[in-house]
Amino acid sequence: MTKLSVNINKVATLRNARGGDTPNVVKVALDCEAFGADGITVHPRPDERHIRRADVYDLRPLLRTEFNIEGYPSPEFIDLVLKVKPHQVTLVPDDPSQITSNSGWDTKANLEFLSEVLDQFNSAGIRTSVFVAADPEMVEYAAKAGADRVELYTEPYATAYPKNPEAAVAPFVEAAKTARKLGIGLNAGHDLSLVNLNYFYKNIPWVDEVSIGHALISDALYLGLERTIQEYKNCLR
Numbered sequence: 001m002t003k004l005s006v007n008i009n010k011v012a013t014l015r016n017a018r019g020g021d022t023p024n025v026v027k028v029a030l031d032c033e034a035f036g037a038d039g040i041t042v043h044p045r046p047d048e049r050h051i052r053r054a055d056v057y058d059l060r061p062l063l064r065t066e067f068n069i070e071g072y073p074s075p076e077f078i079d080l081v082l083k084v085k086p087h088q089v090t091l092v093p094d095d096p097s098q099i100t101s102n103s104g105w106d107t108k109a110n111l112e113f114l115s116e117v118l119d120q121f122n123s124a125g126i127r128t129s130v131f132v133a134a135d136p137e138m139v140e141y142a143a144k145a146g147a148d149r150v151e152l153y154t155e156p157y158a159t160a161y162p163k164n165p166e167a168a169v170a171p172f173v174e175a176a177k178t179a180r181k182l183g184i185g186l187n188a189g190h191d192l193s194l195v196n197l198n199y200f201y202k203n204i205p206w207v208d209e210v211s212i213g214h215a216l217i218s219d220a221l222y223l224g225l226e227r228t229i230q231e232y233k234n235c236l237r
Ligand SMILES: CC(=O)[C@@H](O)[C@H](O)COP(=O)(O)O
Pocket: 007, 009, 010, 043, 050, 070, 092, 099, 100, 101, 131, 189, 190, 213, 214
């Protein structure tokens, strides 16, 4: 079964717009779980423009499903994750000035750095995942660094999908086959949506987990959160 982890960054963005506590990020996360989400993803950034460190601490004891924390492994991020001990940590090569994640790691060039960081999380019993482009070599070096999983950066798939779905998914199938051959787990995320998710899943049914935020929270404005989560879950069948 492919798990759906809901990224609630955009809920925090909306809350932060007014400086109060509406919408309440913890309540939304718990509602996502009640409506069928298999996990919750957060991506705290150094400027706390959406999810804050305090949110991460608030969420941890209350979540009943899988908690995935994504981010650049700065000393502050590593400290947060080791204290909170989520089920999974996903390393993303984000620069603090970026609007959103826009690339995967060069796992070959960063092999030593990633190995050291992953070792800390692996020793703490936290499952590790490394965000990579759909490139078999990047998957291989993520495995060499000690990652339990890779998360394929799906923005290029989502962008190319409307014109030519088959060509769009082809490199992802190759990268996914490499992960399977190496015996590591497979996640995927970024710009997945009700438009492109089912085709991705049908071509790579062994994907362990997708994390989806921007499109899902946007769809919820029209469909409501409960129906939206059900519709995304239906795309994973
Ligand atoms: C790694 C990844 O693709 C997501 O975590 C993405 O960065 C979502 O974060 P935003 O919703 O803040 O863009």
